Amino acid sequence: MHEMSLAQSIVEIVENTAxxxxxxxxxxxxxxxxxxxxxxxxxxxxxxxxxxxETPMEGAEIEIERPQGTAWCMMCQKTVPLHRRGDACPECGSYQLSINGGTEFRVSELELGDDE
Known part of the structure; x- marks a missing residue:
């Protein structure tokens, strides 16, 4: 389960920033x-x-932005929506796709609270 290591990395980024x-x-x-x-x-x-x-992040509100997946279809010669890796082009059915969006994973913003 790589999500736990991703979570630990996020918490580490937040701790370092705090x-x-x-x-x-x-x-x-x-x-x-x-x-x-x-x-x-x-x-x-x-x-x-x-x-x-037991970190500065404990109890923090977590807001997640989910950019849509997109891919360049080599047959259609255009960018098309793609919701799962391995899916065919929704326009022509081709599998000749190059993913070009929706792969992001990052901390984009932190709101620091008041120390109490």
């Missing part, structure tokens, strides 16, 4: 997780809940 900003509390974490990033969202959320215990 430390660099001399705060012990993060109130909100915004993530970008593309539709084709290969991440099972429920498992990631469970991993974040576990990994953030």
């Amino acid at each position: 430390e660099a900003n001399n705060t012990r509390k993060v109130s909100k974490v915004k993530l970008i997780v593309g539709e084709l990033a290969g991440v099972e969202m429920h498992a990631l959320m469970q991993g974040l809940k576990i990994a953030s215990q």
Whole structure:
């Protein structure tokens, strides 16, 4: 389950940022997780809940942006929506696709809270 290691990496990024900003509390974490990033969202959320215990991220609101998957179809010569890797082009049925969107995975924004 690689989602747990992803969650631990997110918590580490958040901890390092909080430390660099001399705060012990993060109130909100915004993530970008593309539709084709290969991440099972429920498992990631469970991993974040576990990994953030007793860290500045504990109890923080988590907001997730999910960019749509897209691919360049070599037959149609255009960008088409793609919801799962291995699917055919929705326009022509070709499998000659090159994924060009929806693979993002990153922390995009943090809201630091007030230390109490």
